[in-house]
């Protein structure tokens with residue numbers, strides 16, 4: 488089975504590519520920048536030029552492909568093109584997959600779409616899910632939770648650098664996941680016919696509130712965090728205000744996205760059933776404590792090495 492991965496340079500996409508190659512799948516990555524994607528080539532993937540905002544580049548990428556995994560989304564830095572990528576581009580992708588008679592289309596979507604259909608990106612993802620289902624292409628849709636990787640930027644780095652952490656006053660629970668584990672589910676689904684034409688809500692084994700993540704970071708860093716609370720009503724007002732202006736639409740969408748992670752989630756029952764379907768044991772899944780611990784150990788070691796190099800340089804100067 489040959490795979491086409493869209494979004495291979497992204498946080499989740501790169502884990503999918505790496506695990507697929509490790510499992511022996513021939514992997515082709517649709518990329519818009521060869522230099523940026525060079526690491527995927529070094530891992531053993533084939534690179535092909537494609538850009539979701541240039542639909543005519545898509546069909547050629549499907550030659551000889553049996554399954555596609557779409558882990559792409561517009562970058563927050565790409566202002567004004569959310570619709571071009573996450574709607575027009577995805578429609579072109581589905582059409583090309585249909586023409587190429589793809590045997591499985593795996594789509595990485597997001598949880599809580601229905602509650603947030605006021606957010607354009609959420610509405611588009613919901614619409615794309617419908618289009619995939621209508622396309623007659625065998626599919627698997629994963630509605631994903633927040634990634635551990637995002638928590639590094641949101642909590643770990645600010646704690647280490649003594650920068651403020653912004654949290655809302657809603658102390659709600661999110662069952663985050665490591666992208667390596669999400670990738671595991673995506674690849675397993677290719678081997679499990681019972682996951683065909685199904686939508687799965689993928690969540691981690693434990694729900695976390697922001698205060699727990701902050702204390703974990705404080706414990707590991709050995710220093711206190713500077714926590715600033717931003718009331719949820721304020722966040723909503725800013726979002727609505729920016730939404731009035733065309734230039735602010737993209738920023739407004741991104742801000743509104745923050746709200747998504749502030750919804751009470753309890754996936755314990757469904758998560759248990761899901762792990763059973765995918766034959767994944769809970770102990771195979773990385774816990775946030777372990778993920779953070781590894782990150783802090785690696786980072787503190789690097790800082791020690793840098794300090795050591797500085798001391799050596801200073802010594803050499805003195806000599």
Ligand SMILES: NC(=O)c1ccc[n+]([C@@H]2O[C@H](COP(=O)([O-])OP(=O)(O)OC[C@H]3O[C@@H](n4cnc5c(N)ncnc54)[C@H](OP(=O)(O)O)[C@@H]3O)[C@@H](O)[C@H]2O)c1
Pocket residue numbers: 493494495496497498499500517518519520523537538539540557558559560561562572576595596597598631632633634637
């Ligand atoms: N991050 C989260 O916490 C989270 C939570 C729930 C669901 N999700 C969903 O999970 C999926 C993966 O998220 P992620 O955080 O891994 O994404 P990401 O790191 O932002 O990566 C986005 C990927 O999409 C590619 N891309 C963007 N515009 C493109 C275009 N015009 N043509 C071709 N490729 C394009 C990017 O390529 P370049 O490198 O060239 O920019 C990159 O590989 C997305 O569907 C996202 O909505 C994410």
